[in-house]
Structures are given as structure tokens and as C-alpha cells.
Amino acid sequence: MTIAPNSIEARDIAYQMHPNVNLRTYEKSGGLVIESGEGIYVTDNSGKRYIEGLAGLWSVAVGFGEKRLSEVAKAQMDKLPYYHTFAYKTHGPSIELSEMLISIAPVPMSKVHFTSSGSEANDLAAKMVWYRSNALGKPDKKKIIGRIYGYHGVTIAAGSITGLPRNHQSFDLPLDRMVHTSCPSYVHFGKDGESEADFTKRMLGDLEDLIQREGPDTIAAFWGEPVMGAGGVLVPPVGYWEGVQEILRKHDILLVVDEVICGFGRTGKMFACQTYDIKPDVLVLSKQISSSYLPLSAILMNDAFYQPIADESERIGVFGHGFTASGHPVATAVGLENLKIIQERDLVGNAAALEEKFLGRLNELAQHPVAHSSRGVGLLGALEIKPFADGKPGDAAAAVAAALQEEGVICRAVMEAVCFCPPLIITAEQIDEMFDALGHALDTVAASRA
Template identity: 50%
Template sequence: MSSPDLRQGNSLASRDVKNLIHSYTNLSVHEKTGPLIIEKGKGIYVYDDNGKEYIEGLAGLWCTSFGFGEQELIDAATKQMQKLPYYHSFASKSTEPGILLAEKLIEIAPADFSKVFFVNSGSEANDTVVKLIWYYNNALGRRQKKKIISRQKAYHGVTVAAASLTGLPPLHNDFDLPIENILHTSCPHYYRFGKDGESEEEFATRMAVELEELILKEGPDTVAAFIAEPVMGAGGVIVPPKGYFEKIQAVLKKYDVLMVADEVICGFGRTGNMWGTETYGIKPDILSCAKALSSAYLPIAAVMVSEEIFRGMVKQSETHGAFAHGYTYSGHPVPAAVALRTLELMEERNMIAHVQKVAPVFEKRFKALADHELVGEVRVSGLVGAIELVADKETKRSFAPSCAVGPTGYGYIQEEGVISRAVAGDNLALCPPLIITEEQINEMFDRFERGLERLAQDVNGNNWRDAK
């Protein structure tokens, strides 16, 4: 039977295929299968246009911390929309929501930051980080100190500079990336890259040594910054090995290299603290955040910098007449009002304590999957985790990419009523709204496990373990 041509007809699916380009989608397959159309959401659940219920097990895209339909956030947006639906931050203009949100972020920041710059997405935040690092070093007369080191399997966004920082080949292939002055050091995934007989801490030491060797090879006077997610999200939910950031930061301090924390996924409670930097002992000079800043109800992101970096920005703005960077919607008052109310709700409802209370149930259910015949490793931090699917548990051999085991498993899990995500190959991730209860966690994993069992039947029935 041939697949229907979804480009014909007047259904929502047909109109989608006819008119929309979808992110991170096999566009050829999409033309044949069409979209899953989500019509409404409530709490941790979303519903498609046929009324089927799904647990949103990835909080949208790691972001909808308060779930769907939170009236306090809807009211914050409505009230601000009625008062001042838009204004900008160019030429010394400001709005009350932007001022109050900046104050709040500085108050709860995990380091001694001085200023906040607002953007609209994590990608824009990390693009801005790159520009600020270059601008700052030019202010200091260090015009060669421009290289920024990221990590293999890192994810920092999709704009030109942010995608260059990202250490995943699909974001570089045929986009002519990465750009100049972006480097990548080793991925700190102990399960995949640890050597035989090497302890986790020894592996962390080797990662720091390899970073130092890269800095020395390039020349310390040319290396400006190192950027890292506390937990690597789209690269597979990779949790840092014991002692990793302590050892890494010692190298950075030795060679006067800035530490940039990408808190786009980890920020605002995800790892059991307000910031992932607190969970893993990171002391950043610059921090980018987004996603859960507004519980994703409206687009907003931020970059926080130290006073030292800001003074460099002031010097350059004097030299050139203006700080010539910004976006039409930077500090938009409506997203800023929603973000401020989001942070207030986190305090009023003691969300960090809630995450700490339910995270052990989440971790227990995740770790119970370690015995499954397809699972090589379980990785979990707070309310974010992933399983890595392998063809051979003993040797850690991966499945052939042609089998598409991860995406197939994702599809089965979705059919069972959980939206998860297949990341970095055959890793299945969960990152539910922070409001999830213990009962709902168990419900989510019951559905997830049913999908995993269906995947195992496919693997065994099709001999995918032997595929080349």
C-alpha cells in the first residue's frame, strides 16, 4: 500500500505538510507521515487533535517547568499585555518588568554577577556570549585571545556561533560550521570514553589534562573561554564524572580562561538546585539561561556577566559611541513579566524542595531500567535522565545507525502515551515538568517501560543486534 500524499487535501496534517518546515525532523519522512498535532495541555499532560492523552515527559523541549495551563503565568502575560504590550531596550529605554526581572536574576544568581542582558532564546544567549567574550578581550587589548573551547557532544544552540559551539556533527554538516575560533575538547562521558581500568576520577583527570594540552597547543594567549552545560542535555543527558569541574576549572584559572556555564536546560531547579552550577560546583564568569526562565510560556533568555566583563563593555561603548548589540525583542515586557512571575512561583511553592522530594522516585524508576536487556547505561540528575540503548551490554556495542533503534523506541513510547526524546543516537531522555508528582512519575515510567518492551520485541524479531 502506498503512503498517502499528505500534500493534498485540507486536513490540518495536510496543511502542515504543505506549508511548514519542522525543526530536527527528517523532512522526507515527514512529507509521508505528517505531524502529531497537539491541541491542548493541562498540567503534565498534552492532548492531540484526536483527544489522545500524553504525559509530556520532556517538558516540551526541556522547558515547561510548571506544565500547561498555569493560570498565574497566563494572568501575568494578560495583565502586562494590557498595560504595555511591547517596548524595546535600545537607546537607554527600559520597562518595569525588565528591571525587576534583572534584579531577581542577580539576587538568585549562583555567582557574583553584575549585569543581565536579555535575549529571546538559548541560541541567541550563547551567540551573545561569544560576541561579549570577543568584545571584552578587545577592550583589554588582547586581540588574539579569542578562541572558545566547547566539548564534543555539547549542545549550545543553532545560530551560527551557538551551532559552532555545539559538538554534534548534524549541526555542522553542510551548514559550513563551525566558524573560526571555536574548538572542541573531549566529551566527559565516562561510560563511553573511559579506558579499561580507569576510575571515574582518573577519567576526569584525563579530561582536564586533554583540555590543558589543547590550550597549550593553541597558545594560552589565544584561548579566551571554555563553555559547558552542567549536565549535557541533547548530547545524551551526560552527567559529569566525579571531580570533573573542579579539575577543569583549575586548568582554566591557570591560563586565565573564562568559565561560561550554559544553564539553558539545567537552570531553575532541574538538577535539584536552582542552578546546575550549584549542583556540580561550577563558578562561572558568564552564565546563559533560557527555557524554564518563563516556564517556556513566552520566549525569553538571559546572559549574566561579572562586573569585570561589564566594565570592558562600558569601555568599548565609550570608544565606539554605543554598545552595538541587541535584538528588537530584548527584554520584551510581556515575557519579562511572565518570567518574573515564574521565579516568584518557584519561591512561593517551594519548587526546589518539591524537586528534591520527588527526584528519588524518578531516579529509582530510571535506575531500575539498568537491568533491561537493551539498556547499557542509566544517567540521571534531579528530574532529568536518559537511558543509552546498546546492542551488547557487556561490550557496550551500539546498534547500527541504520536500525534507528532510538527513534523507533521513541515512537513506541509515544504510542504508549509518553512524549520523550531520542537524543544523540540511541539515547532516550525524560525531563518532565517540575510539578510532576510521585504518582505521575510512576505512571510515566509504567508507560515508558511498555514502549521499551515493544522496542525489545522489534530488536529481537529483526535481529538488529547483528545489523552492520
């Protein structure tokens, strides 16, 4: 695109450093400037409207422009715009949201600790795992198992648990106490002639072998997303989570479940732990907790996890951790109202009711000559694109995502897939609108390659 001097795009390039981009490319091309949003749509500074097919960053459950959230934010700003939860102090919104989260948790939980992002929450959860091992007199039980293509954030510990090379390269990550097991994506890593059941058995064998190589007494926790979102919407094979939990119980390894993307209705249940019968010791939540209207995340922990940490804080005199914005009153007030909206409007039920249509349309598009296959659960899905024979990895998916943006739909290209995660308020008609546009984009890419 042509960037006019002194335009907002030019000022953006001049002054702002963006995340998750090739910075030199951004200096030349600039970015899309979004000015407003309403429902499932956002509008750029030229007036063009788009379906936000990724709900921002997998997160705007109730859609854009929800007045109840802005009104609650203003009311809380007027009453108590900021206070902290340090040093034996607290405030109403953080208490009320903690109570709600404990009441709706997929398994019995004991305590909630708030942070401001999924990265921060996963990072702190890792610190607490180590703190707890010390409290139990197990100073060697510190290693954490992540998974190849898993994503848990970009802070030092969370980025190390993450299994994506782009988040490690040139950052001197991962830390040496983080190890990674195989990615359980049957569509990508199943061998010729291997059944899904045999693939699951191999994945579980890889995990057991890793534990034995490292030493069970050195491994503290296993981290996993029920569905691997930022890795490309990678859905677990049948029997995978049942087998993982059995292995972890056998070796006394904690299970930390990252529902930053999956939580609060995305899979057609309030939590994906309910979809896949997962029983975590620690549950990490963010994104849809506040529909990302304000930065907020939460760590839920069961009593067996919490009690040794509390004992250790008494022994040494303090739990020596905290963020200025932990449990921020405006963020927690908005989070509480957001969850009330999700419940009152049965947005979890909407995801479940529309799953068949959503996944069915993706499956129809998987028959397109440019496409390879589709996958998903609830209102979370991906269309795998056939790689270009003469291109670099990811070029084909990037081309489809670019063509789709021209059609007025924003998605996310991840490796060889285009991923979709629309606001939970989407309707059947809007699903058709979104995927009709994707069909046109596939046709455009096919014509450009003819």
C-alpha cells in the same frame, strides 16, 4: 499514519518547514499535532493525552495551562504590549526580572542582558567575549573552547561552539576560532579498566593539551553545560568541574556556563552551578526562566566581565548590539511570575525530593534486556538503549521513543538514549505512570526484535 487531504496534518506538510527533522521524511509522515496542555499532560488533535516527559523542550517547569502566567501576560499586554530597551529606554518588567535574577544568581553577578532564546544568548555572549578581548588590548585572545557533544544553540557562533555534527554538517560550521575538547561522558568514552577518577584525569589532560596546542594567549573562553542535555543527558564525572576551573584560572580563560536546560531547579538546586560548585564569569539562562510560555533568555555577567565592555562602549561611543525583542515587557513579566511560582511552590525542592524515585525507576528499567544503563541528576535523566546489531546508530532509541509515544508518553531520543525531563510539578505517582509506560515500550521493542 494516513494523512487525509485538507486535514490540519496535510496543511502542515504543505506550508510549514520544521526544525530538527529529515524534511523529506516529514513530507511523507507528517507530525503529531498538539492542541492543548494541562499540568504535565498534552493532548493531540485526536484527543489522545500524553505525559510530556521532556517538558516540551526541557522547559515547561510549572506545567501547561498555568493560569497565573496567562493572566500576567494579558495584564501586561493590556498595559504595555511592547517596548524596547534600546537608546536609554526601558520598562518595569525587565528591571524587576533583572533584579530578581541578580538576587538568586549562584555567584555574585553584576548585570543582566535579555534576549529571546538560548541560541541568541550564547551567540551574544560569544560576541561580548570578543568585544571584551578587544577592550583589554588582547586582539589575539578570541578562541572559544566547546566540547564534543555539547549543545549551545544553532545560530552561527552558538552553533559553532556546539559540538554536535548534525548542527555543523552542510552549514559550513564551526567557525575557525571555535575549538572542541573531549566529551566527559564516562559511560561512553571511559576505556576498559579505566576508573572514573582516571577518566576525569584524562579529560582534564585533554583540555590542558588543547590549550597548549592552540596557545593559552589565544583562548578567551570555555563554554560548558553543567550536565550536557541535548547531547544525551551526559553527567560529569567526579572531580571534572573542579579540575576544569583550576585549568581555566591558570590560563586566564573565562568560564561561560550554559544553564539553558539545567537552570531554575532541574538538578534539585536552583542552579546546577550550585550542584557542581561551578563559579562562572557568565551564566546563560533560558527555557525554564519563563517555562517557555514566551521566548525569553538572559545573560548574567560578573563585574570583571562587564566593566571592560562598558569601557569599550564609551571609547567607541556605543555597545553596537540589540534585538527588537530584547527584554520584551510581556516576556519578562511572564518570566518574573514564573520564577515566583517556582519559588512559592518550592518546585526546586520537589525536584530534589523526587530525585531518588526518578533515578531509581530509571535504574530499575536499565536492567531490562533492551537497555544498557541509566544516568541523571534531579529530574533530568536518560536510559541508554543497546544498539540494534543490524541497525543504524540511534535506531534502537528511536524505536523505544516511538513505542513510548504509542503508550502515551513523549520523550526524546538522542543517539542511543531516551531522555526525560518532565515538568517540575510532576508527582511520585506520575513518575510511576511515566516509567511504567516506558517498561511497556521496552517490552514492545524486545518483542519486535525476537
